[in-house]
Amino acid sequence: MNFKPYHLLFLATTVFFAMAGGAILAPVLPQMVEPLSSTPNEVAQLMAVYTISTAIFSLIIGHFVDRVNRKAVLVPCLVINGLMGLFSFFATDLHTLLILRFVQGIGIAGMMSLVMLMIGDVYKGLDRVHSMGRVSMAIAIGSVTAPLIGGGLATIGWNYPFLFYVMSLPFALLVFLLLPETKECDGSYGGGLGTAVRELRDFRILYTVFLSFAIFFLLFSIVVFLPFMLKDVFGFAAKEAGMVLSIQGIAIIMVASNIKKLAEKLPLIVLIGMGFSLVGISISLIPWAGSLSVLFLLLLVFGGGFGLCQTAIDSQIIQISPPQSRGGVLSIHNTMKYVGQSASPVVLGGILLYFDLHIVFLLSGIFGILVAVVTLAFRKRFVVESNI
Known part of the structure; x- marks a missing residue:
């Protein structure tokens, strides 16, 4: 397979666009309350509805993703993301925006799952950890730039941040023309979602999926609620x-760029426990x-902890999931990320x-600290199989 470094850049860019699904809008939420004639709690559902959609459609995509070519899923998902952003720009009420955000979640679901699956297709062992580190750097760059872009565009108008998503449309064309297909046509894939669910009987896979939920629950406790604190206090x-x-x-960028060196010295599960402690x-x-x-x-401490967790968790799930059902397992794994993102504003909003x-x-x-303690207690049950 002729997979070049700039192809990895394509995958990292895809994750950047997926990450921007939430990060672009987060700082703008308080500014949307008045023009949409709503409340802060109602506006926060713009974050929750697309993550709920992403969680649902990650599972749907996961049912057949091991049976089809990767690009046949990835390119349409990029197009959906871009079109929904364009339509959202012209929306004038919260109800319409919620519908468009739900549809946009379909695109986000495929973008995240396919990137991890293609990395699993192409890379092995510590090279996978290194590649996931590059993807995590893209997420981190999104964490830095997307709120700035969203906040900056919001100075023109509350709906202008939605125009950022339109960039997915020309990028989809580049992916279609230049990114090679990574699926091996050897007839060994295609177990479907049922096979992936049965893999959860492996404690390592089940607990890693929970960790995916936990770290994004904690991330969105910052992304959604910190802007309201900043408005009230400062x-x-x-x-x-x-x-x-x-x-x-x-x-996150500093940690993710050095994750391969850290993984050479410490098991991934220990890095995850350390990350949750910092978070x-x-x-x-x-x-x-x-x-x-x-x-x-x-926030720097939080970012360092999140960078450790997110990169190590994603690397771990790729390494321990069986190749014949990896796409389905990764879809469940990514679904739990968005369940975590969806649950955070709902649970914490209720509090x-x-x-x-x-x-x-x-x-x-306190939840993050408890997860850290439990993770480190379970560390002996994990055996990293870097040769998968």
């Missing part, structure tokens, strides 16, 4: 909130951040109805 608008949210991406502690301390400098430091933002961050952080 008086920040969308542009300033976007700049603050982008801080974490700097640490949980940093979120727990956010309510006591009395100044922007302290908040920036906590916010009865308590304040301080309690929201404190409880979220």
Whole structure:
């Protein structure tokens, strides 16, 4: 297979666009409340509805993704993402936006699953970890730039951030013309979602899927609720909130660029436990951040922990999932990311109805610390099979 370095760049760019599905809009949510005649809780559902859709369609795509060519799924998903962004720009009410965001989730579902599957097709062992590190860097760059782009476009109008998604349309053409097909036509693939579900009897796979849920639940506790804290405490608008949210991406880039070196020295499961420790502690301390400098430091710690977790979790699931059902397992894995993203604003939003933002961050952080403790306790049950 003639897979060149710039082809990996294509995969990383795809993940960047998928990541932007949430990060672009996050700092703009408070600014959408008035023009859409809604409440902060209702506007937050713009994040939840597309992640719910992505979770559902990740499973649907996972049922047949091991049987078809990768590009036959990836290219249409990129087109859907771009078109829904274009239509959302012209929407004038929350109900229409929610429908468009739900459809957009179909595209996001395929984009995330296919990237990981194609990396599993092409790379082996620590090269997979290295490749996932590059993909995580793309996610981190998205974490830095997407909130800035969204906040910047929102200074023109609340709906202008949706235009960013339109860039998926010309990119889809490049993928169609230049990205090679990675599926091997050897007749060994095609077990469907039922086979993938049965793989969950392997404790390592089941727990790694849970970890995928947990880390994105924690991420969205920051992405969704920090802008409201920034507005209430520091008086920040969308542009300033976007700049603050982008801080974490700097640490993610630093960690992700060195993940292969870290994986050579420590098992992936230990890196995951360390990452959750950093994430949980940093979120727990956010309510006591009395100044922007302290908040920036906590977001850097959070970003470092998230970079460790996200890269190591994705690398681990690729390594331990059987090749014949890898696409289905990865679809379940990615579904749980979006279940985590969807559950975060719903669960924590419910808590916010009865308590304040301080309690929201404190409880979220405690959850992260508990996951870290349990993960490190289970570390002996994981055997990294780098030769898969």
